[in-house]
Amino acid sequence: MKNITVIGSGTMGNGIAHTFAQYGFEVSLVDISGDALSKALQTISNNLGRQVKKGTITEEVKTETLSRIRVFTDLAEGAQNAGLVIEAATENQEIKLKLFKQLSEICNENVILASNTSSISITKIASVTKHPGNVIGMHFMNPVPVMKLVEVIRGYATTDAVTETIMELSRTLGKDPVEVNDYPGFVANRILMPMINEAIYTLYEGVAGVQEIDTVMKLGMAHPMGPLQLADFIGLDVCLAILKVLHDGFGNPKYAPCPLLVNMVTAGHLGAKTGSGFYKYTAGSKDLIVADKFSA
Structure with a gap:
C-alpha cells in the first residue's frame, strides 16, 4: 500500500x-x-x-x-x-x-x-x-x-x-x-466537546471571563491550552456540528450546544480561521492579539 x-x-x-x-x-x-x-x-x-x-x-x-x-x-x-x-x-x-x-x-x-x-x-x-x-x-x-x-x-x-x-x-x-x-463522537470528541461546551456555558452564565476560564484549566488541570482557545483553534462551527451529532445521536440534553456558541457561529465568529472567536487573531495566524474578557 x-x-x-x-x-x-x-x-x-x-x-x-x-x-x-x-x-x-x-x-x-x-x-x-x-x-x-x-x-x-x-x-x-x-x-x-x-x-x-x-x-x-x-x-x-x-x-x-x-x-x-x-x-x-x-x-x-x-x-x-x-x-x-x-x-x-x-x-x-x-x-x-x-x-x-x-x-x-x-x-x-x-x-x-x-x-x-x-x-x-x-x-x-x-x-x-x-x-x-x-x-x-x-x-x-x-x-x-x-x-x-x-x-x-x-x-x-x-x-x-x-x-x-x-x-x-x-x-x-x-x-x-x-x-x-463507532458511536457518536467516538472517544476523543465525546469527552472533549462536552468540556468545551461547559466552558462556554460558564462564560455565558457570567461565572468568569475567557482568560480566567482558560487559566484555571491550564494551571489547575495541566491542559496545554484552555478549552475556549482550543475551541477557537478547532473552529467554533466544527464544535457546533459535533455537539449536534452528539445531541442527535444520544438524545441527551447534556450535549445541547450552548446558545452563545450557536450565536457566535451564526454571526461568523468561528475562531482562528476567521480572525475572531473567543479571542482575536492576526490575519492568517493563530497568534493571539487580543486576550480580553469576552462579553457574553
Whole structure:
C-alpha cells in the first residue's frame, strides 16, 4: 500500500498528505479547487521548512517529500491507483456520503476507504458503499505531522483485517493508533466537546471571563491550552456540528450546544480561521492579539 489518496486539501488534508509523503508514500491530493491545492502545497512546504530549521529533517528530505505529492481536481483521476483513500473533506454528512458512494464506484473492491471525520458515523458512511467491510475511520489530530494519536474507528461492518492494516499503517507513520467503536463522537470528541461546551456555558452564565476560564484549566488541570482557545483553534462551527451529532445521536440534553456558541457561529465568529472567536487573531495566524474578557 504505497499509493495514498487524500481528499480535501484543508488543514487536516494537507497535514495527512504531508505526513504520508514524509514517510515515503506516494500521495495524490484531491480537491475541487485548484487554488486550494496550490495553497495546500505552499502550506506543506512551509511546514517542512520549519522542520528543517528545527533540525528534525534535512533539506533533502523536504525536497523528496514534496516530490511525492501530486495534486488533482478530478476525483476519479486522483483515486485510480490508490490502495488507501482518506477523506478529509468538510465535516458534513451529505458531502461525505456522496464522496464515499462515488469512491465505491471508482475504486476496486480491495481499496480501503477511510474517513478523517471527527464525529460522523463510520457505519452510516459505509452503508452507501459496495464493500462496507473496507470502510474505517482514521481520525488524525491537528497538527497531523506533530500529534501522535490516530483514533481508529471500526464501523459495524469493518473487518478485522482492515482494522489491523490501518493500525499497523498508523504505526508506520510514527503514530500511536487507538482502536475504538463507532458511536457518536467516538472517544476523543465525546469527552472533549462536552468540556468545551461547559466552558462556554460558564462564560455565558457570567461565572468568569475567557482568560480566567482558560487559566484555571491550564494551571489547575495541566491542559496545554484552555478549552475556549482550543475551541477557537478547532473552529467554533466544527464544535457546533459535533455537539449536534452528539445531541442527535444520544438524545441527551447534556450535549445541547450552548446558545452563545450557536450565536457566535451564526454571526461568523468561528475562531482562528476567521480572525475572531473567543479571542482575536492576526490575519492568517493563530497568534493571539487580543486576550480580553469576552462579553457574553
